[in-house]
Amino acid sequence: MPPTHYGHRHFENWSYILQVRCSISFGICTVLCAIFCVAARAQAPSEFRQIFDNQDVLRYEEGASMYLDLLQQASEPPLSEELQQHLQLLKLITPATGPVRSSLNALQKEDGGPADVTTLIRWWNQQDPMPTTFANERIIEHLSRTYYALHHYGHARSEFGVDDRGEILIRLGWPDTQTEVKLKNAGLYLRPIEYTLPRNEFWVYRRIHQDAHYFFIYQSKRHGYKMGTVEDLIPNRFRTRQEDAPVLLRWLDEIYQQLSIEHEHYGPLFDTVTNYVSTGYSDGTRPFYFTKQILRDARILDDFQQNSRNENVPVSDTEVARSPVPLIPEVRWARFLEPEGTTRLDISWAVDPKSLRPGRRVTRHFRRSGAQPTEDFLLTAYLIMRDDFFLPSNLRLRQYHLKEGVNSPFAPRTWVTRGLSGSTNVALQWEYSWTHLDSLNNLLPSAKLGFSVQTLDSIHALNGEGRILEMSDILLTELDEESLPNRSAPVTAPYWDSENPLGIYFEIYFLRFNDQEQTSYTVAYEIQNIDGTREPTISTSTPYNSASTTVKEHIVLDLSAWQQPHQVAITVKVTDDTSGATVERSTLLQLNTR
Missing domain, CATH: 2.60.40.10 (Immunoglobulins)
Known part of the structure; x- marks a missing residue:
């Protein structure tokens, strides 16, 4: 064979080898780039997690923005473990049915697309309790609750990574009262070691609803704290032995007494038990059968209360917009057609100044904070037009000086918005405060006493x-x-x-x-x-x-x-x-x- 042919083959072999090496190098580079991209994508979530872990309040707004950036990646599988966790936790605070839950399920299965991410972002924007600020305080509140729950109520075997206490904390926030039922009477401890009360916590949210109370009982390291009832506090052997019934009665008397102080749900049960005990079992019922009956009655009451709680307690609650003094403006709106065919929206509202008077407790609180009470008020009203993503697109502000305080006359006011077409989202916000004069005699708010927001979503043009x-x-x-x-x-x-x-x-x-x-x-x-x-x-x-x-x-x-x-x-x-x-x-x- 001619040398030239060998030389040509030699050249072709080297070309093939180079192609293979280049392909291998390119593949390695591609894998490395993918690894670096994944690492880069994980960096921001790690940073915002650190913000809330360290309770770096000054960076909470930044952390909320990073959280939204993380959600934006939910339509780009594979999803990071942290992103999957946050999608799962969103199920605690979103409706069980509807477009938000459908999008969450699709994204978790890595079948979702950009439209599902948009649904989540729009929902979060709708939850913003203070439309006049740049931050979404509801996201900040949610992340604060989430990382507190993960640290203090974490439970690896739970689908949400927290025990039942953590789930309620993420949904409703910190309880108004939190207590533990203990056997305070030393005589009740004269039993074998297995006859002791397990650790427990009783949480009450009176600010939300009278049915919002939860009894958590420690099960084991494997199961953590679970929602339960008084019956779950009592060891099964203790409930089934007739010779233990007199002591069980004293237990129930002590338990229901402590719980009835915290919530009226347990009042009738405590009254029944303490009356039976105080009369020396005079009704002829043996203690064993009485304890059976009272626990049966308690189950009926607990089932009824749970159904009522499911109906009356919201899926989630925010404390961001909780006003020191209730401010509840009255609002009505109406649409009219303009000559050129666009829609005019008239939103009329009014406030009863007599309802603005702060109580003594609120006044004392603001005095301790350094605020000086005044007889007059400054009422500030905002109209916020929001885009399709429920982000503010236009803001208007008006201030009203109520010179005579709660006795000031105040006729209904009307916001007029022209040129509307399609669908419109509107938010109304009010604030009122005591007033003071600055060095230039300008009227300024002294202490914010009341706050209120109402939203009018998806108002369609005529x-x-x-x-x-x-x-x-x-x-x-x-x-x-x-x-x-x-x-x-x-x-x-x-x-x-x-x-x-x-x-x-x-x-x-x-x-x-x-x-x-x-x-x-x-x-x-x-x-x-x-x-x-x-x-x-x-x-x-x-x-x-x-x-x-x-x-x-x-x-x-x-x-x-x-x-x-x-x-x-x-x-x-x-x-x-x-x-x-x-x-x-x-x-x-x-x-x-x-």
């Missing part, structure tokens, strides 16, 4: 295209001097005295002309009781004619026929007699009687 009959929302009003609905005096309260006539204002758009170049329409209204009691429904209808396709209507309702307090639905239905099209709007109102 149809301004002109193809279909459209109608504004119902605006409830007081009457003017001529006994006509006064648009400048909107009713913001959820209730109304039935002895006073009520004004209704609304607008109708895009009526059709008939052959006489007139519009003809019928307005029907109905007032119907919706709280289940028997009360006659009030309804009537009236035909109208107009020379315009847009009309403004008002009705004065006489509600004196309602003799009992009721929750009612007020419905107005408009029929275009020319086209046959109909449209209706409803609003709810609590009718009170004197």
